[in-house]
Structure formats: structure tokens, C-alpha cells
Amino acid sequence: MSILLSNISKKFGTFTALDTINLEIPEGELVALLGPSGCGKTTLLRIIAGLERTDQGRVLISGQDRTDHDVSQRGIGFVFQHYALFRHMSVFENVAFGLRVKPRRERPSNAVIDKKVHALLDLVQLDWLHNRYPDQLSGGQRQRIALARALAVEPSVLLLDEPFGALDASVRKDLRQWLRNLHHDLNVTSIFVTHDQEEAMEVASQVVVLNHGHIEQQGSPGDIYDHPANAFVSRFIGHTNIFDLDEHDVDWLQTAGLSTAQPRGKIAHVRPHDIVIEKSTTETDAFVTLKDWQHLGSLIRIELIKNGSASSVYAEMPNDQFRRLHLNKGDKVDLRIRHAHWFH
Amino acid sequence: MNAITQPVNPAKLVERQPLALQDADWVRWILIAIAVSFISLFICLPLGLVIFKALSKGIEAYGAALSEPDALAAIRLTLLTAMVTVPLNTVFGVAAAWAITRFEFKGKSLLTTLIDLPFSVSPVISGLIFVLVFGAEGWVGDWLIAHDIKIIFAVPGIILATLFITFPFVARQLIPLMQEMGNQEEEAALSLGASGWKTFWAVTLPNIKWALLYGVLLCNARAMGEFGAVSVVSGHIRGLTNTLPLHVEVNYNEYNIVGAFAGASILAGLAVVTLILKTVLEWRK
Numbered sequence: 094m095s096i097l098l099s100n101i102s103k104k105f106g107t108f109t110a111l112d113t114i115n116l117e118i119p120e121g122e123l124v125a126l127l128g129p130s131g132c133g134k135t136t137l138l139r140i141i142a143g144l145e146r147t148d149q150g151r152v153l154i155s156g157q158d159r160t161d162h163d164v165s166q167r168g169i170g171f172v173f174q175h176y177a178l179f180r181h182m183s184v185f186e187n188v189a190f191g192l193r194v195k196p197r198r199e200r201p202s203n204a205v206i207d208k209k210v211h212a213l214l215d216l217v218q219l220d221w222l223h224n225r226y227p228d229q230l231s232g233g234q235r236q237r238i239a240l241a242r243a244l245a246v247e248p249s250v251l252l253l254d255e256p257f258g259a260l261d262a263s264v265r266k267d268l269r270q271w272l273r274n275l276h277h278d279l280n281v282t283s284i285f286v287t288h289d290q291e292e293a294m295e296v297a298s299q300v301v302v303l304n305h306g307h308i309e310q311q312g313s314p315g316d317i318y319d320h321p322a323n324a325f326v327s328r329f330i331g332h333t334n335i336f337d338l339d340e341h342d343v344d345w346l347q348t349a350g351l352s353t354a355q356p357r358g359k360i361a362h363v364r365p366h367d368i369v370i371e372k373s374t375t376e377t378d379a380f381v382t383l384k385d386w387q388h389l390g391s392l393i394r395i396e397l398i399k400n401g402s403a404s405s406v407y408a409e410m411p412n413d414q415f416r417r418l419h420l421n422k423g424d425k426v427d428l429r430i431r432h433a434h435w436f437h
Numbered sequence: 438m439n440a441i442t443q444p445v446n447p448a449k450l451v452e453r454q455p456l457a458l459q460d461a462d463w464v465r466w467i468l469i470a471i472a473v474s475f476i477s478l479f480i481c482l483p484l485g486l487v488i489f490k491a492l493s494k495g496i497e498a499y500g501a502a503l504s505e506p507d508a509l510a511a512i513r514l515t516l517l518t519a520m521v522t523v524p525l526n527t528v529f530g531v532a533a534a535w536a537i538t539r540f541e542f543k544g545k546s547l548l549t550t551l552i553d554l555p556f557s558v559s560p561v562i563s564g565l566i567f568v569l570v571f572g573a574e575g576w577v578g579d580w581l582i583a584h585d586i587k588i589i590f591a592v593p594g595i596i597l598a599t600l601f602i603t604f605p606f607v608a609r610q611l612i613p614l615m616q617e618m619g620n621q622e623e624e625a626a627l628s629l630g631a632s633g634w635k636t637f638w639a640v641t642l643p644n645i646k647w648a649l650l651y652g653v654l655l656c657n658a659r660a661m662g663e664f665g666a667v668s669v670v671s672g673h674i675r676g677l678t679n680t681l682p683l684h685v686e687v688n689y690n691e692y693n694i695v696g697a698f699a700g701a702s703i704l705a706g707l708a709v710v711t712l713i714l715k716t717v718l719e720w721r722k
Binding site: 109165166245 | 622624625626627628629630631635638639643644653696
């Protein structure tokens with residue numbers, strides 16, 4: 094179901110957690126609410142769920158105003174950061190809970206509940222654990238049980254708070270892919286909160302970048318990476334080199350191929366992969382020295398020092414391409430900037 | 438019986454000590470001897486003496502002392518007091534713990550402090566407060582006399598004083614536990630469509646049940662054993678407003694040794710049962 098948030102504001106005491114948020118999420122999307130800690134992303138998720146009240150603004154789920162509905166009547170599924178499984182119930186009873194608490198006339202028979210719970214446990218590939226208790230499960234298993242439990246009530250919207258935050262790195266990688274596939278199969282509108290930009294870019298079909306209670310940008314991962322709306326988004330998503338024309342030597346940037354004749358701003362953000370380096374042929378004129386490099390798997394990150402400056406410039410290029418350059422530490426290099434984003 | 442100190446888990450004390458912390462044998466034996474003789478002298482000996490004195494004139498005299506009308510009335514009143522105060526304070530304790538751990542509101546820290554008030558005020562003062570409010574010279578004394586309602590020197594006063602004295606027990610047990618548990622499981626239950634009431638019965642209560650029972654047990658022990666506050670409001674009317682502890686005192690003052698110690702043996706028995714249940718509950722918690 095589609096979600097429409099209009100003019101949502103929320104304060105905690107004097108702290109403004111959300112300031113007039115307007116957001117539309119079309120049906121069937123997998124959306125990441127991305128931002129640094131304290132940006133209001135979890136508060137926004139809890140407001141959509143009905144776990145938190147808004148000070149102002151409306152929450153519409155598939156066109157219907159649900160602002161004044163309690164969490165129990167919103168028809169959402171919520172997966173908590175620390176899973177919040179019922180510790181005194183077995184895995185089976187955890188998943189069955191949402192069906193068992195339905196009003197008598199809507200409540201399915203025990204046979205139907207039994208069938209449905211096992212189907213959900215099959216979906217998360219954990220049916221063999223149905224007799225276990227939460228404290229006998231690993232983090233990744235708890236996460237998947239929490240998801241199965243939320244799906245049992247057939248929510249119109251699935252909300253996940255930092256779904257991978259409490260897991261170790263290898264489990265996290267697997268679960269990201271798994272969640273993406275699951276969303277593809279179920280096609281239920283889903284929103285998850287994360288502070289990890291890599292996670293947001295990898296899993297989500299739409300990314301909403303939040304900062305200080307504002308939406309900085311909303312778009313597909315590609316949009317956000319290639320066309321950052323402002324300096325915050327550009328800095329927050331991926332790595333970037335920042336050149337402030339007031340502080341940096343403009344001549345140097347022009348030599349590097351950056352057009353500063355009609356600057357579209359006074360700060361240039363340059364992605365490391367938009368910097369091309371070559372071994373310098375004119376030793377004396379070269380501006381830049383290679384200081385060091387690091388292996389990032391398929392890529393090499395190269396740390397460069399501009400002569401007479403303390404700050405580093407980073408470039409990235411594929412492994413084999415770097416090898417072909419035959420560069421050593423301390424070599425003078427020529428540098429070319431292919432593309433920059435300009436901000437004021 | 439009036440112990441309000443936090444329980445120490447005995448299992449934690451017998452963990453293997455590092456060698457450097459192990460004292461010489463003679464130090465250990467002296468400390469153990471001191472502890473054992475202290476417990477014998479101040480706990481086992483008096484407890485044994487209570488039973489010895491109660492039975493000093495034979496089992497018939499013991500039975501007669503407990504079945505005389507005043508003793509039976511005291512036992513009945515003690516049971517009645519506990520039956521009224523324990524359920525009320527259980528409900529109050531759960532409600533207070535819920536409010537303090539689940540809601541943010543102004544005056545929350547004041548409420549938390551006030552819950553401890555009965556622990557910090559002398560029971561005699563607690564009793565006097567009720568006399569000052571409900572007594573003949575008290576704030577509402579005239580109104581009560583005009584409407585022929587008796588509170589002080591009557592059963593309602595005893596129940597009120599006991600309610601006041603015992604209200605922290607359940608809340609004190611639940612607040613730290615509920616704070617530690619957080620409210621995510623309850624939020625999860627609500628998000629799955631459960632009503633607030635169902636969430637309490639299906640999610641909250643199973644998580645707090647052992648601590649709750651433990652609090653109820655302590656509350657009950659104190660409700661039956663309370664002396665000071667009840668003594669002030671009771672008026673010691675034989676057969677009417679004497680609870681078991683007061684009955685013991687009255688008999689003792691009249692040199693009715695068998696009567697006093699027979700009553701005391703019931704209270705001591707209650708203490709032993711409480712201790713056993715407490716140990717079981719601590720193990721379950």
C-alpha cells in the first residue's frame with residue numbers, strides 16, 4: 094500500500110526530531126530511511142507505525158488517514174531493532190501470536206493457524222526451529238523469526254528498524270540479499286531504517302536521506318549517488334574529495350581539468366573514481382606525489398599529496414589498471430578530474 | 438520477617454575464588470565459627486525457645502491457648518487484614534511499576550521516592566498519621582463521628598495502616614525488573630494487533646510473574662507480622678481489634694506465657710514458610 098506523510102513534525106521537549114516532513118512512498122517499494130544517528134529516522138518509522146504520536150501532520154496509508162489509529166489498528170508489521178521476540182513463548186507461538194489475538198470472529202481455527210505459521214517458518218527457512226525459545230537462537234535466526242511474526246498478520250506495510258544493526262558482518266551480507274529477494278517475492282511496501290549508506294544503496298529501491306529532522310533527498314540509489322542534491326548528501330553517500338575554492342589553489346584545479354571559469358558554486362565534490370592519475374612525464378611540473386595505497390578488494394584506493402599541502406586527495410581505480418601504471422610510493426603523478434559536483 | 442533488604446543470590450557467593458583471595462585455613466574457620474554462633478545465638482535459639490515455651494505446659498495447653506476465642510479472633514483478623522491488603526497492594530504495585538517504567542510524566546521521580554516512604558518512616562509514625570486524620574480529634578474526626586463511621590480503634594484503621602506499611606513491596610520488586618526489560622515486547626504485541634489488556638496478560642505478566650509472586654510473598658509476610666503501626670490504630674480491644682502480633686503482646690504483658698508463645702509460634706511458622714517460598718522463588722527468578 095502506498096504511504097503518504099504530510100507535514101509531520103515531532104518534538105521531544107525542546108529537541109526537534111522531525112520538522113515538517115513530506116514524503117510519498119508508492120506501493121510495493123523497498124525504501125531505506127538513511128541518515129546519521131539522531132537525524133529522526135527511527136522516530137519517523139515509529140510515527141508511521143503508530144508507536145509514536147505526531148505533534149502535527151497526517152499519516153495516510155493507501156489513501157486513508159490513519160493518524161489517529163493506534164498501532165494495533167494500523168495493519169502494519171514492525172520488526173524491532175533487537176527483535177523483541179516474546180521470550181517466554183516458543184518460536185511457533187511467537188509467530189502465531191498475531192493470529193491468536195485477533196477478535197473471536199476474525200480468528201482463524203487452530204488448524205489454519207498451524208498451517209499458516211509453518212508456511213511462514215518455511216518462508217524464512219527456519220521451520221525446524223519451531224519448538225525452540227528465543228534465547229536458544231542466533232541473532233540472524235531471531236531476525237528472521239521476528240520478520241515471520243510481523244508477516245503473520247498480513248500487514249499492508251512492513252517496517253523494519255535497523256534490521257541488520259545487531260548482526261555480525263557476514264550474517265548481515267547474507268540477510269541483505271535475502272531481504273531483497275523476500276521483498277521481491279512478497280511485494281509488500283517496506284520501509285527500513287539504517288545509518289549504513291552501503292546497506293541502503295544495496296538493499297533499497299528508493300532511498301530517503303534524512304538529516305536534523307529534514308529530508309535532504311529522496312530518489313533511487315543511482316540518482317542519489319550520481320546527482321546528490323546538496324553537500325550533505327554528497328558527503329554522506331560514498332566517499333568524496335572536497336575542494337573549497339576559497340582555500341584551494343584554483344590554478345591547480347584548472348590544470349587538473351576542473352573548469353573553474355564559471356564556477357557553479359564555491360565547493361567542488363569529486364568522487365575518488367572521477368580522479369584519473371598517470372605517471373608524470375614532466376617531473377618538474379608535476380603537482381602531486383603518490384603517498385600510499387590500500388587494497389579494497391577489486392579497487393585500489395590511492396592516497397595523493399599535493400605539493401606544499403598537508404591534506405590528502407583520494408583516487409580509486411581497478412586493481413589491474415593500477416598495476417599497469419607501475420607506480421611506487423613517492424612517484425610524481427599527473428592528475429585529471431573527470432567530473433565534479435558543485436555546491437555553495 | 439520484616440526483612441526489606443535485597444536478596445543476595447547464594448549461587449553467586451560460592452563461585453571459585455582466585456587463589457590470591459583465599460585466606461589461611463584458620464582465618465576461614467574463625468569466620469565460619471563466628472557466623473554460625475551468631476546465627477545460633479540470635480536466630481535459632483530464640484526460635485527454638487518460642488516453640489519450647491509454647492509447649493512448656495504440654496500440647497493440650499498449647500492447643501487450648503490457640504483455640505480460645507480471643508486467639509481465634511486475632512488469627513481471623515490477621516488473615517482478614519492480609520486478604521484485603523495483599524490483593525490491593527498487588528494491583529497498586531503493578532500499576533505503579535507500570536506507570537513509572539512505561540510512561541514519561543511530570544513528578545515521576547517524586548512518585549518513585551514516595552513509594553519508598555513507608556520504608557523510611559517509623560511504623561509508629563505511620564500509625565499516628567492515621568490517628569491524626571481519622572481519630573476523634575483528627576481532620577475528619579467530627580464528620581466520621583456524625584456519620585457513625587469507626588476507623589481508628591476498629592478494623593478499617595488496622596487495614597489502612599497495614600496497606601500503608603506494605604505498599605512498597607510489590608512495586609519495589611517490579612520496577613527494576615521492568616526497567617531492565619524495556620517495553621519492546623509490549624510494543625511488538627500491540628503492533629501485532631493485541632489490545633492493551635491482552636498485551637498485559639499475554640506478554641507482560643508472564644515476564645514479571647516470579648518477581649511479582651516474590652513481592653506478594655514479602656507483602657503478605659509484613660501484612661501479617663506488622664506490629665508498630667497497627668498497635669497505634671488498634672486500641673487493643675480483645676477479640677475485636679487485636680491482630681496476632683498484638684495478641685502476643687497482650688498475653689505476654691499479662692504473664693500468660695503459653696498464650697503469648699503459642700501465638701508467636703504461628704508467626705514464627707509463617708516466617709519459616711515465607712523463607713522457604715522465598716528461596717524457591719529466588720531460584721525460579
